Amino acid sequence: LLVINKLAIAAxxxxxxxxxxxxxxxxxxxxxxxxxxxxECERLRPAKARQFAVIVGGFIATLYANVTxxxxxxxxxxxxxxxxxxxxxxxxxxALMGRELPRARSWCALGGVLLGVVGYTALDIHFSAIGYLWxxxxxxxxxxxxxxxxxxxxxxxxxxxxxxxxxxxLAIVPLTAIALATNxxxxxxxxxxxxxxxxxxxxxxxxxx
Numbered sequence: 001l002l003v004i005n006k007l008a009i010a011a012x013x014x015x016x017x018x019x020x021x022x023x024x025x026x027x028x029x030x031x032x033x034x035x036x037x038x039x040e041c042e043r044l045r046p047a048k049a050r051q052f053a054v055i056v057g058g059f060i061a062t063l064y065a066n067v068t069x070x071x072x073x074x075x076x077x078x079x080x081x082x083x084x085x086x087x088x089x090x091x092x093x094x095a096l097m098g099r100e101l102p103r104a105r106s107w108c109a110l111g112g113v114l115l116g117v118v119g120y121t122a123l124d125i126h127f128s129a130i131g132y133l134w135x136x137x138x139x140x141x142x143x144x145x146x147x148x149x150x151x152x153x154x155x156x157x158x159x160x161x162x163x164x165x166x167x168x169x170l171a172i173v174p175l176t177a178i179a180l181a182t183n184x185x186x187x188x189x190x191x192x193x194x195x196x197x198x199x200x201x202x203x204x205x206x207x208x209x
Contacts, residue, residue, distance in 0.1 A: 001204070001207040001208060002078055002079065004200065004203050004207045005018070005066070005067055005070055005204055005207075006070045006074075006075050007204075008200050008201055008203075008204040009071050011191070011192075011194075011196070011197035011200050012187075012193070012197060013071070013187050014179070014184040015064055015067040015068050015071070015184075016176075016178050016179035016182065016184050017179060017184055017187075017188050018067060018201065018204060019060075020175055020176065020179065021201060021204070023168045023172055023175065023208075024168075024172060025205040025208070025209065026168045026208055026209045027165055027168040027169045030161055030164060030165045030168075033161070034161070034165075039159070040159045041162050041165050042158060042159075042162040042165075042166075044169060048156060048158070049170060051155075052156075052167065052170055053170075055145065055148060055149055055167060056167060056170045056171050056174070057174070058141055058144055058145035058148060058149075059145060059171055060171050060175055060178070061137070062138060062141040062142045063171075064175070064178065065134050065135075065138035065141055066078070066142075068134045069134035069138050071131075072128045072134065073128060073134075073135060076120075077120070077124060077135070078138075080116065080117045080120045080121070081117060081135060081139055082142070083113050083117060084110075084113055084114050084117045085139070085142065085143055085146070086110060086113075087111070087113065087114055088143050089146055089147060090106075093150075096147070097150070
């Protein structure tokens, strides 16, 4: 998905538009499967939608920062930083959620990954200040969302399909507002929707699903 999004943002330089295509196609696919009786997916309910509000905010921020960062940094940089997330999340879960800390072997593995990330960052020939700023925003939002999602999953009883449907549908409206606020319509109208660009955009929707 990272590689395909990198290609998609190069073909259509409009992060919100690309994400809207992915979210809408995912929500539509789940709704079609539910209508056919293949999966169990609840329709939107105001009470549960409110419980998902914070998750949706973090979800949008994470996705938008991810795609925007890909405009400035290569995919391998994103992969390196994401690989260090489990170490941070393990510490947060121990401090805030009463989870056990990893065992010694796990600490060694996580520490080795962290050293690799630090080493890569120090030698990164593709360094971009604005790219690393968006990378930092994506990292903070991603860690926060992962931790909070676990709490909601434990407290709100739903199928995985229902959670995915809620998350995608509820994210469409605020993401549309972001697209309008950042004047992405002008970028979309100026983009050249060649067969290759359309194919990459469709592939990103499939990978997002």
